Amino acid sequence: MIIAVTNQKGGVGKTTITINLSAALAILGYRVLTIDMDPQGNSSDGMGIETNTLDDTIYDTLVNDVPLSDIILPHQLDNWAIAPANISLSGAETELASDITRPFKLRKALRSEAEKYDFVLIDSPPSLGILTVNAIVASNALLVPIEPNSYALKGMSMLMSTILKIKEDLEHYTSFLGVAVNMFDPSITLHSSVTKTITEYFTSRKVFDTIIHRSRKIPEAEMHGQHIHAYAPQDEAARHFMDLAKEVVEKNNER
Template sequence: MGKIIAIANQKGGVGKTTTSINLAASLGVLEKKVLLIDADPQANATSGIGIDVESVEVGTYQLLEHSNSAKDAIIKTSTPNLDIIPAHIDLVAIEIELVDKESREYMLKSALKDIKDDYDYILIDCAPSLGLLTLNALTAGDSVMIPIQCEYFALEGLGKLLNTIKSVQKVHNPELDIEGLLLTMYDSRLRLSNQVVEEVQKHFNDMVFKTIIQRNVRLSEAPSYGESIINYDASSKGANNYLSLAKEVINKNS
């Protein structure tokens, strides 16, 4: 039985897509069967794993529209054990198109029913907003992982996200759990980074992953080559961080 984890935070630039791609690749390397779903109209997870966004004919948009099945949309990647359901810029229109549909929050959940058991983990890279796309991901998910960057405004907006999660639990998905808070873009030389880590750990103690994702040049270079950090530079600090996170996720769910 696969576990669906939505990777969400309505703030942009906190490392959602970086985490989605590299956690998915790390779980794949650790011999778990993984599906990555790009649910962001920017389609960065799609291009970041080496797929030409322009060539995408069937992806998340068709899935949410129910014009194609999930099986139609799956593409194999060059990373071991990792498949992707890609996104295309047309995903921008889905929020408007679903607005008057019945059960619009459940479109993704019902689309994934047929394939949930084919994977150990299904990771959803969410858009940086709390709109209908993210709502679909949270309704479909078993849990949500929240990346938080170690910067000044880190905790701003977190309350809003946690409230959204609470209302999703109440109305659409009582089973939704918080997988954990993931600290990203950590720079040990900065006092601020260390303060944010302390603050988050103090407020949320057990909810915070032990693994902290450090700032790493190789990590930010990898997507421009259409590769995960595991393929791009397996010996880098970034690769070690994400492998460590993957092990933590596996241990938590075993």
């Protein structure tokens, strides 16, 4: 299963979910590849990679056709690998401008690589530009993190129209795996009501049962370049990501 973790809104947890869900799946014994498609390189940083010293990154795969296998780095956790990004990726949009195959770059790069993994997770930037389009076109499932505030639904409708456009214009169909509610705070009444609205809107089948609560350990772990299961295995968030991983596995088995 190739999962694009996407939402054009920044700060909703795309990177956090990409890292910690990848780690949970690897801990469960699945072979996982995480692809960083954000020029900010946050998921590479969060996996403990020194991004500014890298020779080749996902940029070289997208722009210079360097095979994905040449840029992939192992993680110290068994079965987990990463295709890293750094700021060079911000040049990809303009450099690919004259390339008519540009929406399909990542999809093509993954063709010979995806079969080596049980799950590929793609982190995407907070925009609906060519990098996000590449992430969606390379995927066969979408996971959309949201923060349950009043902007959540508005952002979703923009994302939905992009997905529809990709389906029509590029004839690429990717299934909607689910919305993952993140940064939930039970003491904020609005969070509960927005979560309820979202569940009704998407139907409960399309919203993960696991709700990831706000945890102060999450930003701390990221700052240390670690996933939550290594940094704070006892924290509630570690359990949430493990539960989310099990739901993803279940949905994958149902396909």
